[in-house]
Amino acid sequence: MEDDDDDLCININGVSHTILCGICKEKISLIGEADVETRQAGCAPCGNVSDVQEVARIATEYAKDEAQLMLNRMARDTVRQRKFMTFSGQTEHNETYRFIITDLQF
Ligand SMILES: [Zn+2]
DSSP states (O other), rough: OOSSSOOOEEEEEEEEEEEEEETTBBBBBBSSTTTSSSOEEEEETTTTEEEHHHHHHHHHHHHHHHHHHHHHHHHHHHHTTTTTTTOOOOOSSSSOOOOEOOOOOO
16 A cells, blocks of 8 residues: 555544644654554654554544534534523543544534
8 A cells, every 4th residue: 555645644424634643733654664563653753652543543532522522612602692591511622632633524
């Protein structure tokens, strides 16, 4: 499998998202030899490196969490315009993800 584009991506709802380092928000890359069995990927400057499967798992978890937060933020903004309603859901991540994605949309 030859690929000129080194960016690591995961597919969410049919859309490819580039995985970023959760610490510095830079693109991550594959690390080490291409033909080893368990490839590693991550952000070398941050020392934020994991197995590729683990990277994908964390980024997917982030995406799920982020999707819920986006819905909550929308609900909060709707509620803000109505005087007698309050919204108490979570709108920010309460844990730090080592790997994240951007451009998540519905
Ligand atoms: Zn980093």
